[in-house]
Amino acid sequence: MKRLIEKGLMFGNLVRVDAPALVERYNRALRHLGKPQTTQTEFHIDISGYSPEVGDEFGDHLYLNPNGVNRQFILLSTEQKSAPLLNATFSMERAILRSFIEENEAQLFSLTARDAVAGELEDTVYELSSPARLFDIKTMVVVADTAGNHVAEAEKLGALVERFRTEPDAWFDDVLIADMIGLAKKTGDVTRNPVRLKATRFETQDFWSSxxxxxxxxxxxxxxxxxxxxxxxxxxxxxxxxxxxxxxxxxxxxxxxxxxxxxxxxxxxxxxxxxxxxxxxxxxxxxxxxxxxxxxxxxxxxxxxxxxxxxxxxxxxxxxxxxxxxxxxxxxxxxxxxxxxxxxxxxxxxxxxxxxxxxxxxxxxxxxxxxxxxxxxxxxxxxxxxxxxxxxxxxxxxxxxxxxxxxxxxxxxxxxxxxxxxxxxxxxxxxxxxxxxxxxxxxxxxxxxxxxxxxxxxx
Known part of the structure; x- marks a missing residue:
């Protein structure tokens, strides 16, 4: 395969990760997904965040795709949208990831500026013990957040802000105000810059599976x-x-x-x-x-x-x-x-x-x-x-x-x-x-x- 790699016909268009801050964010995302950390200081990732070098280190090239279903992903940059998907087990996975990134590019650009975004393509089928289970796969839902849970906390802060605006005695609720201030320190001003991901549900009627x-x-x-x-x-x-x-x-x-x-x-x-x-x-x-x-x-x-x-x-x-x-x-x-x-x-x-x-x-x-x-x-x-x-x-x-x-x-x-x-x-x-x-x-x-x-x- 060396000839293919040298000619850019294999592992081409992968995103290089060599900055210490990005490596640390990648490890933080791995921990968030329950994975071991990498000791690599330079590696390459595909659209899902999978790295061949890290896969070699772990001795597991399905470390982000256990059992070949419900693929997990790590986004360090929106530039990953142009990268290939290696070790694909379903034909629609790359299209879903690319569409998700493009639909949420501004939000993801803001989120990845301070942390990695990690998530999963959930299809409610967690194992394929029999071929008939393939036909249970009808919808995929993208579940994503930063390793620091910025999206979830932004949603929580948004709910608190709504309470503050609508409840009659909210101005006198010291606990509510304190919670809002504490979350705002992590998420920023969600009223002006809401953190909300869209286009997270995808129909999967026709596909190929490996x-x-x-x-x-x-x-x-x-x-x-x-x-x-x-x-x-x-x-x-x-x-x-x-x-x-x-x-x-x-x-x-x-x-x-x-x-x-x-x-x-x-x-x-x-x-x-x-x-x-x-x-x-x-x-x-x-x-x-x-x-x-x-x-x-x-x-x-x-x-x-x-x-x-x-x-x-x-x-x-x-x-x-x-x-x-x-x-x-x-x-x-x-x-x-x-x-x-x-x-x-x-x-x-x-x-x-x-x-x-x-x-x-x-x-x-x-x-x-x-x-x-x-x-x-x-x-x-x-x-x-x-x-x-x-x-x-x-x-x-x-x-x-x-x-x-x-x-x-x-x-x-x-x-x-x-x-x-x-x-x-x-x-x-x-x-x-x-x-x-x-x-x-x-x-x-x-x-x-x-x-x-x-x-x-x-x-």
Whole structure:
């Protein structure tokens, strides 16, 4: 992983903590959360305040995320809003934290100027002893305060001020006045500068969880379902009608199409399908060359064409299908029949516009893992896990490519691949817009995929 770290592709955009005052505030927040203190004098933190260096010291990289649920967080600065979330166990956690920081930026800026803000994403589910418990997660509430309880004491002072203003004999209540003065010394003038956090409740209908091998939950759709990336049968009974395993490609394709969650890349408006197809083909060639011990040279397209010639009949079916699609797109070749059972099928799709767009692109990246660029952008946890087992030649090619083609213009690349990002005003507090209604009257049996009717029986 050293190569990724050096190129800023891993642990990038973390916030550096090296001032003694900030380290002390961090330790104060750790104590507030019931954690041990760190002896580190310099470390880096993500949007939740998790530090890889502190995790190494504790021997526990889930020290702010025990059991993988109800993630705790520590805010030392509002600058953390732009940092990534490491060790994510739910897809909506970063969106919730970022939205919370942005909605309360002025208040948090004031609070973090004197203390750390610590808190928790509470979802009322404190352990996931069974997969069915995932469906008990419907709302997350952000509970936050400084290590010195400034928010709680400000609320208490506000209540005392209200009593002082409304009760007839409050002017003669020495105890009330003394309490107000004592709290005001800690909180300041809450009448002029109220300390009140807003946007703390978030709906969580559709999400991904890393638990149980990875589960995608889609509940807000006209045709809801869960998609399991691990052992589907091991999940047992779930409180949702349809549960698909990763091997059920046709069923997943039907689900995505009937809910209008995807679109073929060759038909997307303002999309350079030819360039994207060529790049996907390059990634597939690099994988094939690494697997067969062939030398991809410098990884240039010219060298990769030589690899394709060397492979001959051994060219992967994904490559051949995308090549046929490219010939149809640019050279008037015959229309390729790529149904949902074909290994190239999910490489030909991208998420349609809508509130589930990011979640669907993450799912597609798992279903088309040879597209390493999409995998890195949409599902970094899986990218890092797969990267660790790649041959050295593929590691070098992918790291160099991402540094050269993605790092210099991340927003531009994401827009070119997936379309414009939705404005925050179009989203709810959880980073997801209101569910888009689709036409529920269509018969699943008559469903048309991008290459014709979706085939049945693809279990």
């Amino acid at each position: 638990h149980f091998g990875g589960v995608y939950v889609f509940r807000s759709l006209p045709h809801p379902a869960a998609i399991c990336m691990g052992d589907r049968l091991a999940l047992g009974a779930l409180p949702i009608r349809y549960v698909f395993g990763v091997e059920q490609r046709n069923e997943i394709a039907k689900f995505l199409q009937i809910n209008e969650l995807v679109e073929p890349i060759v038909g997307a408006r303002g999309f350079d399908a030819g360039a994207v197809l060529r790049q996907k083909m390059d990634f597939i060639l690099v994988e094939a060359a690494a697997r067969l011990g062939l030398n991809p040279g410098d990884g240039s397209r010219r060298e990769l064409r030589r690899v394709a010639q060397d492979l001959g009949e051994r060219l992967p079916p994904e490559f051949q299908a995308l090549a046929a699609l490219l010939r149809w797109k640019e050279a008037g070749g015959p229309w390729p029949r790529i149904d949902s059972r074909h290994p190239a099928y999910f490489y030909t799709l991208r998420a349609a516009e809508g509130p589930q767009k990011a979640l669907v692109n993450q799912l597609l990246s798992e279903l088309s893992p040879l597209d390493v660029r999409q995998l890195f952008i949409c599902h970094k946890a899986l990218f890092y896990r797969l990267y660790a087992d790649w041959p050295e030649a593929k590691k070098a090619y992918v790291a160099d490519f991402l540094e050269r083609e993605y790092q210099i213009d991340k927003a531009g690349v994401r827009e070119a691949l997936f379309g414009a990002e939705p404005a925050m005003s179009e989203e709810d507090a959880g980073g997801q817009a209101a569910p888009r209604r689709v036409r529920p009257s269509r018969d699943v049996a008559d469903l048309m995929g991008p290459w014709g009717k979706v085939l049945g029986g693809g279990r």
